[in-house]
Amino acid sequence: MDIDIDRLPADRGPVASPETKAGPEARLTLDDFMRTFEAYKQVNDARLGQIERRGAADPLTEDRLARIDATLIEHQRRVDELALKGARPAFGRDAADEPAGREHKAAFDAYVRKGDATGLLAVERKALSVGAAPDGGYLVPPEVEHEIGRRLADVSPIRAIAGSRTVSASVYKKPFMTAGPTVGWIGETEARPQTATPALAELSFPTMELYAMPAATATLLDDAMVDIEAWLASEVDQAFAEQEGAAFVSGDGVNKPKGFLAYPTVANAAWSWGSIGVVASGAAGAFPASHPADVLIDLADALRAGYRRNAVFVMNRRTESTVRKFKDSTGQYLWSPGLAAGQPATLLGHPVVVDDAMPDIAAGALAIAFGDFRRGYLVVDRAGVRVLRDPYSAKPYVLFYTTKRVGGGVQDFDAIKLLKFAAS
Known part of the structure; x- marks a missing residue:
């Protein structure tokens, strides 16, 4: 069976802006993917037939199948990327519209753009929180933290399917019943023997520090039209997702979650x-x-x-x-x-x-x-994402040392x- 690889759906080039083309582009890419999969099945059926008849597949058929498979992988990646971009929610403005939210947002904006921490110190003092952690930095506004969390759940495969908890302490401890109490059937008037007690195990999930360090130019920071919060979230989510995603699978638990x-x-x-x-x-x-x-x-x-x-x-x-x-x-x-x-x-x-x-x-x-x-x-996040502005280490760029604490491990x-x- 001859399948012309050159007639398979072609690469459509760079992905269009998700704001305007994510929906149509995703549908077109999905159509390409489905057509390519039909071609894949035809070639694989031919390969299996050759194995049955001759005991081995024709090398040309194997090569053809590998080329179609590579095309399938690329189409699947493009579909996933477009679906992710289309699913990303806009910033929630409810919290930002509250007076306290507006104050924190304005103070954070001044800190990121100009390095002025006066407003953030006042905001965190009002909230009865400590303004500077041992490593320095200030908490991002809550809506930015939530946006980073949503993006991480979209990008990190294991985070998206795992259980999650947000805690305020550095360690989350959870009791787990490994064996339940003994139960059984008994007659209405028969004596009730004492049953065994449940067996409990305490699971401990320490949170470890995860960091990203996006850089910005002075021109970007001076541009009033740039949404600094959206920029920061988009810069750190991929870095966070890549680091924690690998740890959730195979991390050794030393300064990182245990995979x-x-x-x-x-x-x-x-x-x-x-x-x-x-x-x-x-x-x-x-x-x-x-x-x-x-x-x-x-x-x-x-x-x-x-x-x-x-x-x-x-x-x-x-x-x-x-x-x-x-x-x-x-x-x-x-x-x-x-x-x-x-x-x-x-x-x-x-x-x-x-x-x-x-x-x-x-x-x-x-x-x-x-x-x-x-x-x-279970993925355990410690509440709070901190940003430390560093205009000195990489002049003329301004670095933003962004940290969050996350842990993880098997709970069942x-x-x-x-x-x-x-x-x-």
Whole structure:
């Protein structure tokens, strides 16, 4: 079967401004993606047919499939970017319209543009808060902090699906019931034996400092038409998201959150609290040669039914490219693209969250996770984002040392399962 790659949907060039073109552009890109996926299925069907007839696929077909797959990945990335831009909310003006909000906003604007901290000191004194942290700096207005948080949830894949808490202390401690009280059926007049008490574990989530340091020119700061708050939020959200996103997956817990891949693992048949259950692929560094999709079904079945309702698959784009080729026993593809911009692809009926912080398929790699991350992983944010203005270190630029404190870790070890690419 011959598919002309040159006739596939072409790259449309730079993405248009989201304010004016995000909707139409997203629809056009999604249409391109769907047409490309149809071509992908045709070429993959031809590849599978060649394997059945000859025992191996034609190298030309393999190359053709790889080129279409690269096009699919690019279209998916463009759809995701456009959906993200279209979904970003405008700044909430309710808080800013209040007298206290207007005062804080004006004081923060004067501090960022001119370095005048007098107004911020007065505002924070009125709020009975300490104006200068040990590392210096001043709190951003609440609406800016909320906007940064919303953007992080949109950009960071794990933050978007995990549970979250905002705290005022540096450590969040949470008791968790690892074993419930003993219960049972009993007759109306029978004696009630004493039951065992529940077993509790205390989980501790310390918050660690995360920073970004955007730079601005004097011209930008002097331009009264520039929305300084929007500029700052847009500059720091991507930097924050990239740093914390990697930590939520594989962070070691030292000066950063502890990622779910950093916890001890154990074969799911021998699972116990404190470890994450794993399912082996059956082949070192690969899916099994025959019926590879069965491994994904085994992974999904390893999760208890109560968690499966809100479960998602998490993998990187290269792993998704491999899984995209799989079919069930009736010849239907297990992977399906999202039907609208902003909707994730699905695998076995569950959403697929693409996170490039996940490892590639390799010997012993934990390349695919499946679980209810809302219950399984907790992100802890300490309230407050601070900005320290530094006009001296990088003249003629002004640096803005922006910090927030965030922690994270597994809160329910039974809610996440991992696929390990190993023989056993």
